[in-house]
Amino acid sequence: MELILENIVKNYGDKKVLQNAGFTFEKGKIYGLLGRNGAGKTTLFNSLSGETKLDGGKAYIKEHDTLRELQEDDIGYVYSLPILPEFLTGYEFVKFFMDINRSKIQPDQQIDDYFEIMKITTEDRHRLIKNYSHGMKNKIQMLLFLITKPPVILLDEPLTSFDVIVALEMKILLRTMKKDHILIFSTHILQLASDLCDELVILNKGQLSSVPRELLGSPEFEQSVIDLLKDEPEGEGRADASNA
Ligand SMILES: Nc1ncnc2c1ncn2[C@@H]1O[C@H](COP(=O)(O)OP(=O)(O)OP(=O)(O)O)[C@@H](O)[C@H]1O
Numbered sequence: 001m002e003l004i005l006e007n008i009v010k011n012y013g014d015k016k017v018l019q020n021a022g023f024t025f026e027k028g029k030i031y032g033l034l035g036r037n038g039a040g041k042t043t044l045f046n047s048l049s050g051e052t053k054l055d056g057g058k059a060y061i062k063e064h065d066t067l068r069e070l071q072e073d074d075i076g077y078v079y080s081l082p083i084l085p086e087f088l089t090g091y092e093f094v095k096f097f098m099d100i101n102r103s104k105i106q107p108d109q110q111i112d113d114y115f116e117i118m119k120i121t122t123e124d125r126h127r128l129i130k131n132y133s134h135g136m137k138n139k140i141q142m143l144l145f146l147i148t149k150p151p152v153i154l155l156d157e158p159l160t161s162f163d164v165i166v167a168l169e170m171k172i173l174l175r176t177m178k179k180d181h182i183l184i185f186s187t188h189i190l191q192l193a194s195d196l197c198d199e200l201v202i203l204n205k206g207q208l209s210s211v212p213r214e215l216l217g218s219p220e221f222e223q224s225v226i227d228l229l230k231d232e233p234e235g236e237g238r239a240d241a242s243n244a
Contacts, residue, residue: 003059007020008021009055010044010055017040020057021044021057030183030197030198032186032199033185034188045184049077050072050075075152076150079141085129086128089128090124090140091125094114135163146177158187159189160189202225
C-alpha cells in the first residue's frame with residue numbers, strides 16, 4: 001500500500017504554505033516529518049485528514065495496483081493536543097468507540113486487550129479523562145487506531161508528551177504497528193527521528209523531499225538536516241535531498 005501525494009497546494013490568504021508538494025509513502029515504514037516552525041507540518045496533516053480543504057493537488061491510496069482517492073476514513077490522526085470527552089472515563093469512551101465501530105473489530109478482541117497493549121492500568125482505565133495527563137490522552141488516541149486500523153496514521157509531535165519510559169513503550173508499539181500501516185510523525189527532535197524512523201522527510205518552502213537514507217545515524221546527520229532546513233539556497237557542503 002502507498003499514500004501518494006501529488007502537487008498538494010494549501011494557502012492561507014496570501015500565505016503559500018504547501019506549494020505543489022509531492023511524495024510517496026509506503027506501508028511498513030515509519031516516516032519522520034521534519035520542518036521548521038511554521039513550515040506547514042500541521043497544515044499538511046490537517047489537509048490529509050480532511051480538516052482543512054486543499055487548494056490544489058490530490059492524495060491517493062494505491063493498493064494492489066488500484067489507485068483511489070484518499071478518504072477521511074483512511075486517516076488516523078493523533079493530535080499534539082488531543083480533544084477527548086473529558087466527562088467520560090477512558091474505559092467508557094473506548095467502549096463507546098468500539099460500539100460505533102463494531103463492524104471493524106475482530107470478534108475476539110476485548111476492550112481490556114486494547115488497554116493492555118497500551119499499558120494503561122486498570123485504575124487509570126476507570127478514571128475520568130479530564131484527570132488524564134497529556135501523554136495519557138495521546139495513548140487513548142493511539143488506542144483508537146488499534147481498533148479501527150486506518151491505513152495511514154499521522155502523529156503530530158506525539159512522543160514529546162511522554163516520559164522516557166512511555167516514549168520507549170510507544171516506540172516499540174509504533175514499530176509493531178508499522179507492518180500494517182503507513183506511519184508519519186512530525187517532530188523537532190532529531191535524535192528521535194533518526195532513532196525511530198525508516199525514512200526522514202523534510203518539509204521546506206512548501207515542498208517535501210527525502211533525506212538520503214545513508215545519512216540516518218551517520219555522524220553528519222544532524223548538520224546535514226540543519227543545512228537542509230536552512231533558508232539559504234543550495235551551497236557548498238549542503239547534503240543532497242532527492243525529491244520523491
Ligand atoms: N488557520 C490558519 N490561518 C492562517 N494561517 C495559518 C493557519 N494555520 C496555520 N497558518 C500558518 O501557516 C503556516 C504553517 O503553519 P503550521 O502550523 O502548519 O506549521 P508547523 O510546521 O506545524 O509549525 P510548528 O512546527 O511550529 O508546529 C504558518 O505560517 C502559520 O502561521
